[in-house]
Amino acid sequence: MTKEPPISFLKRAHGAEIRVRLKNGNEIEGKLLVYDEMMNLVLQSAKEINPETKEVLRNMGTLFIRGNNVLFITLEP
Amino acid sequence: MTKEPPISFLKRAHGAEIRVRLKNGNEIEGKLLVYDEMMNLVLQSAKEINPETKEVLRNMGTLFIRGNNVLFITLEP
Amino acid sequence: MTKEPPISFLKRAHGAEIRVRLKNGNEIEGKLLVYDEMMNLVLQSAKEINPETKEVLRNMGTLFIRGNNVLFITLEP
Amino acid sequence: MTKEPPISFLKRAHGAEIRVRLKNGNEIEGKLLVYDEMMNLVLQSAKEINPETKEVLRNMGTLFIRGNNVLFITLEP
Amino acid sequence: MTKEPPISFLKRAHGAEIRVRLKNGNEIEGKLLVYDEMMNLVLQSAKEINPETKEVLRNMGTLFIRGNNVLFITLEP
Amino acid sequence: MTKEPPISFLKRAHGAEIRVRLKNGNEIEGKLLVYDEMMNLVLQSAKEINPETKEVLRNMGTLFIRGNNVLFITLEP
Amino acid sequence: MTKEPPISFLKRAHGAEIRVRLKNGNEIEGKLLVYDEMMNLVLQSAKEINPETKEVLRNMGTLFIRGNNVLFITLEP
Numbered sequence: 266m267t268k269e270p271p272i273s274f275l276k277r278a279h280g281a282e283i284r285v286r287l288k289n290g291n292e293i294e295g296k297l298l299v300y301d302e303m304m305n306l307v308l309q310s311a312k313e314i315n316p317e318t319k320e321v322l323r324n325m326g327t328l329f330i331r332g333n334n335v336l337f338i339t340l341e342p
Numbered sequence: 343m344t345k346e347p348p349i350s351f352l353k354r355a356h357g358a359e360i361r362v363r364l365k366n367g368n369e370i371e372g373k374l375l376v377y378d379e380m381m382n383l384v385l386q387s388a389k390e391i392n393p394e395t396k397e398v399l400r401n402m403g404t405l406f407i408r409g410n411n412v413l414f415i416t417l418e419p
Numbered sequence: 420m421t422k423e424p425p426i427s428f429l430k431r432a433h434g435a436e437i438r439v440r441l442k443n444g445n446e447i448e449g450k451l452l453v454y455d456e457m458m459n460l461v462l463q464s465a466k467e468i469n470p471e472t473k474e475v476l477r478n479m480g481t482l483f484i485r486g487n488n489v490l491f492i493t494l495e496p
Numbered sequence: 497m498t499k500e501p502p503i504s505f506l507k508r509a510h511g512a513e514i515r516v517r518l519k520n521g522n523e524i525e526g527k528l529l530v531y532d533e534m535m536n537l538v539l540q541s542a543k544e545i546n547p548e549t550k551e552v553l554r555n556m557g558t559l560f561i562r563g564n565n566v567l568f569i570t571l572e573p
Numbered sequence: 574m575t576k577e578p579p580i581s582f583l584k585r586a587h588g589a590e591i592r593v594r595l596k597n598g599n600e601i602e603g604k605l606l607v608y609d610e611m612m613n614l615v616l617q618s619a620k621e622i623n624p625e626t627k628e629v630l631r632n633m634g635t636l637f638i639r640g641n642n643v644l645f646i647t648l649e650p
Numbered sequence: 651m652t653k654e655p656p657i658s659f660l661k662r663a664h665g666a667e668i669r670v671r672l673k674n675g676n677e678i679e680g681k682l683l684v685y686d687e688m689m690n691l692v693l694q695s696a697k698e699i700n701p702e703t704k705e706v707l708r709n710m711g712t713l714f715i716r717g718n719n720v721l722f723i724t725l726e727p
Numbered sequence: 728m729t730k731e732p733p734i735s736f737l738k739r740a741h742g743a744e745i746r747v748r749l750k751n752g753n754e755i756e757g758k759l760l761v762y763d764e765m766m767n768l769v770l771q772s773a774k775e776i777n778p779e780t781k782e783v784l785r786n787m788g789t790l791f792i793r794g795n796n797v798l799f800i801t802l803e804p
Contacts, residue, residue, distance in 0.1 A: 271382035274406045288366070288411070289750070289798070304408055305733035311801075329736045329800040331766055334750070336366070338406040339388075348459035351483045365443070365488070381485055413441070415483040416465075425536035428560045442520070442565070458562055490518070492560040493542075502613035505637045519597070519642070535639055567595070569637040570619075579690035582714045596674070596719070612716055644674070646714040647696075656767035659791045673751070673796070689793055721751070723791040724773075 275300045275338070282341035283308070287334045292316040294341060295328060304332030352377045352415070359418035360385070364411045369393040371418060372405060381409030429454045429492070436495035437462070441488045446470040448495060449482060458486030506531045506569070513572035514539070518565045523547040525572060526559060535563030583608045583646070590649035591616070595642045600624040602649060603636060612640030660685045660723070667726035668693070672719045677701040679726060680713060689717030737762045737800070744803035745770070749796045754778040756803060757790060766794030 295308030311328035372385030388405035449462030465482035526539030542559035603616030680693030696713035757770030773790035
């Protein structure tokens with residue numbers, strides 16, 4: 266069992282494509298540029314996607330997400 | 343009566359399959375990889391499941407959950 | 420009038436059967452194993468019950484509840 | 497004008513019958529046993545009552561209320 | 574322009590009749606007895622009033638309001 | 651680019667007419683008397699206005715707003 | 728991978744046109760004048776826009792946004 270804190274998940278995801286589910290139900294995917302311990306995130310080439318079908322709803326460019334809105338984060342398959 | 347804090351429940355669940363009920367009603371199961379005192383969690387082979395029937399709704403891979411969204415956690419039977 | 424803080428209620432309830440009403444309306448009963456000052460709780464042989472009829476809706480085994488979801492707690496009669 | 501802090505209202509209500517309105521609209525009455533500065537409360541012989549008619553809906557015995565759910569508190573007439 | 578903090582508004586309102594609008598839409602009027610920097614308030618001869626018509630809905634006696642529920646406060650005309 | 655913090659916007663608005671949109675959708679206008687870093691505000695000659703038409707719904711006199719309810723603030727045109 | 732914190736996104740956006748999505752669904756665009764680590768923002772020539780069509784709904788002049796209402800921020804294309 267590793268001793269790393271959960272935030273290390275984001276460290277390993279640095280530069281990778283992630284999917285972020287927000288508390289309001291929105292789902293965003295993009296390349297993780299930077300993060301902090303509050304889960305504030307900056308994503309590059311961010312796209313809002315349909316949570317069910319994963320189709321792209323709109324392109325958002327570089328996106329800053331305020332961490333308190335994050336529900337969960339996955340690595341894109 | 344033990345003196346352990348409640349977080350020790352997660353310590354004992356390390357590496358085990360757990361089910362996490364989120365405040366929004368979603369239920370997630372997976373293997374607990376890491377956690378912290380805020381209840382931030384990283385689950386391996388995470389799956390969203392139907393809270394009633396427990397059938398798998400979708401596979402999510404490695405999943406980071408922001409702790410403030412956690413309602414309760416059980417060990418999988 | 421005692422000088423004990425309210426948390427001492429949980430101290431006296433240690434090892435006893437309690438009922439926990441959550442903010443979302445769920446009601447859980449079980450044996451109180453551990454708690455902390457945030458009201459994080461671990462219950463043994465936890466059961467979700469119908470808040471009106473008190474009938475058991477499902478067995479949950481050992482259950483961790485994140486304290487900020489707690490509305491109120493009573494001792495089981 | 498007194499210099500007492502508002503919490504002193506609870507100090508004077510120690511051992512008296514109070515009514516607590518919760519944020520979710522529930523109304524509880526009972527004898528105030530203990531409290532703290534977070535408004536965590538322990539009530540003895542607590543009863544859930546109808547906020548309009550004040551009729552007793554159910555008896556709850558000794559009740560612990562997590563302070564962040566409190567909307568307001570009155571002394572019972 | 575005065576350098577007083579906003580809380581000084583409550584200082585000047587000490588002993589005067591105020592109206593408190595709560596986040597849930599309730600409106601309360603009464604004589605301000607005590608307050609603190611969290612906006613916890615104790616009102617004397619408190620009355621719940623209709624926010625539109627200002628008619629008295631019920632008398633509440635001495636009332637303690639937990640500050641985080643306060644939306645805004647006015648002086649009674 | 652100035653180094654002033656955002657709160658300096660309120661400093662410059664001191665004594666001027668402002669419009670405050672609250673989280674619950676209410677819109678208030680009045681002369682800004684005092685503020686603090688929590689966005690607690692005291693407005694003089696405050697009026698609740700219709701967010702769409704800006705017509706005055708009611709006069710509120712001197713008004714204290716608890717800062718955590720503030721959504722955004724504009725200067726009146 | 729840069730070591731900059733996410734707030735540095737706002738530093739680079741200083742003086743540029745940004746779009747801010749609020750938690751309540753409102754979308755605002757304007758020139759970023761100042762910000763702080765809470766995401767409190769001051770925008771110049773702010774406009775409320777339709778989140779879907781991006782058409783301007785109304786002009787707001789200089790706008791102060793309380794940071795806890797921010798969902799996400801993008802650079803205007």
